[in-house]
Amino acid sequence: MARLSPGVRNMLLATILFSLMNVGVKLVPNIPAVEIIFFRSVISLVISASILKFNKVNVWGNNHFLLISRGVVGATALILFFITLQKIPLASAATIQYTSPIFTAILGVYIVREKVKPVQWLFFLIAFTGVLIVEGFDARVSGFYLFLGLTSGLFSGLAYNIIRKLHRSEHPLVIVFYFPLVALPISGAYSLFNWVQPQGAFEWIVLIAIGILTQFAQYFLTKSYQSEELSKVAILKYIGLIFALLYGFVIFDEHFNLLTYLGMTIVLVGVIGNVWYKEHLQSKTTR
Numbered sequence: 304m305a306r307l308s309p310g311v312r313n314m315l316l317a318t319i320l321f322s323l324m325n326v327g328v329k330l331v332p333n334i335p336a337v338e339i340i341f342f343r344s345v346i347s348l349v350i351s352a353s354i355l356k357f358n359k360v361n362v363w364g365n366n367h368f369l370l371i372s373r374g375v376v377g378a379t380a381l382i383l384f385f386i387t388l389q390k391i392p393l394a395s396a397a398t399i400q401y402t403s404p405i406f407t408a409i410l411g412v413y414i415v416r417e418k419v420k421p422v423q424w425l426f427f428l429i430a431f432t433g434v435l436i437v438e439g440f441d442a443r444v445s446g447f448y449l450f451l452g453l454t455s456g457l458f459s460g461l462a463y464n465i466i467r468k469l470h471r472s473e474h475p476l477v478i479v480f481y482f483p484l485v486a487l488p489i490s491g492a493y494s495l496f497n498w499v500q501p502q503g504a505f506e507w508i509v510l511i512a513i514g515i516l517t518q519f520a521q522y523f524l525t526k527s528y529q530s531e532e533l534s535k536v537a538i539l540k541y542i543g544l545i546f547a548l549l550y551g552f553v554i555f556d557e558h559f560n561l562l563t564y565l566g567m568t569i570v571l572v573g574v575i576g577n578v579w580y581k582e583h584l585q586s587k588t589t590r
Contacts, residue, residue, distance in 0.1 A: 313527035314539040320520035322546035325397065326554060327513040328388045331506050334499055336385035339513060340378060341490035346514025348483035355476050364477040366469060373465040373478065374485025380458035381486075387452045391444050393551035394559070397544055398437055398567045399444075399452030401574050405430055406460025408577065414464040420584070423577050430573025436566030441559065479521060541571055 328339060355362045364370050380403075387396040405427045411417040438449045469478055501507050544567060551557035559567075 310527045311539065313523040315542070317520045317523035317527060318540055318543045319546065320516045320523065322397075322543050322550065324513050324516040324520065325388055325393060325547065326550050327509045327516065328385050329393055329555065330509050331501070332389045334501060334506065334510070335494070335497060336382050336389060337490045337493045337497070338499060339385055339510065340382055340486055341494045342510040343514040343517055344483035344487040344490055346511065347518055348480075348487055350518045351476065351480040351483060355480055358476065360474050360476055362477060362480055364473045364481070366472050369465055369469050370473065370478065370481040371485055373462055373469065374481045375489070376458045376465065377462040377482050378486035378489055380455045380462060382490075383451045383455035383458070387448050387455065391448050391452075392441070392557045392559070393555060394544060394547040394557065394567065395437055395441060395444050395563075396452060397547040398570050399434055399449065400456055400459070401541065401544070401570055402430060402434060402453060402456040403459035403463070404574055404578060406457045407463045408460075408581070410457075410460050410464050411467070414461075415467050420580070423580060426573045426577040426580065428573070429576065430570050433566045433569030433571075433573060436569060437563055440562040440566065475525060479525075541575055544571065 328336075331339065352362060384396070384400055387399065408417070408419055408423060409427070412419055434449070434453070438444045438446065466478055501510060548559075
């Protein structure tokens with residue numbers, strides 16, 4: 304039996320941990336999404352700062368404007384995603400969030416001057432058609448939460464483009480550090496006036512677990528990208544939808560009709576098709 308490469312193994316671990324984080328968010332529906340970000344930011348800030356200090360890296364970086372901007376748009380994307388996680392089925396929220404690579408590519412035309420080939424627009428159309436099918440045939444996904452989910456994908460795409468602009472001037476750990484650094488005062492200010500006290504040990508454990516799971520997931524994701532070709536591991540992220548369907552069914556008793564499953568499949572076809580095509584083009588230019 305063939306052994307999994309380190310990159311594939313790390314991406315699978317990251318995908319599992321991110322999917323468990325999503326379950327954690329859904330397990331505390333009474334805690335506002337912004338407050339969950341606050342708990343996550345506290346934990347992430349401590350861990351990130353400790354890693355940076357250990358590696359003797361200047362935590363403040365160079366391009367402060369872009370670093371802060373990345374933190375703001377990243378926090379906005381995550382807050383909106385957590386809201387959809389709490390309000391609509393787990394797999395539906397994950398499916399809508401998978402539109403973020405599409406927004407990344409579209410915004411990349413203007414931000415980092417990347418070209419979008421005609422066939423990529425076809426993949427974008429396929430993915431959005433799938434999203435509309437999910438919304439249209441699942442009454443639990445209202446137009447409002449579809450809008451929030453797509454807006455989350457849009458801000459995620461913007462954050463990824465800012466990261467691209469920063470990759471030559473900033474250490475990756477500094478980029479990771481700025482997310483909780485910016486998100487903490489934003490989420491803290493909101494939570495100060497809208498605090499919902501976690502009830503019992505269970506909710507406290509879940510909130511702490513969300514922060515720890517996210518940090519380890521980010522670590523394994525970074526390790527995967529560092530040790531393997533992007534084209535080999537990027538698509539593995541979309542296995543997360545399988546976990547979302549499984550956890551939703553077993554833990555939250557979520558069921559879907561066949562047309563909704565069809566819509567989810569169409570979204571994945573469009574997104575994965577675009578990822579594959581981009582990597583195919585890159586492999587041709589490097590030969």
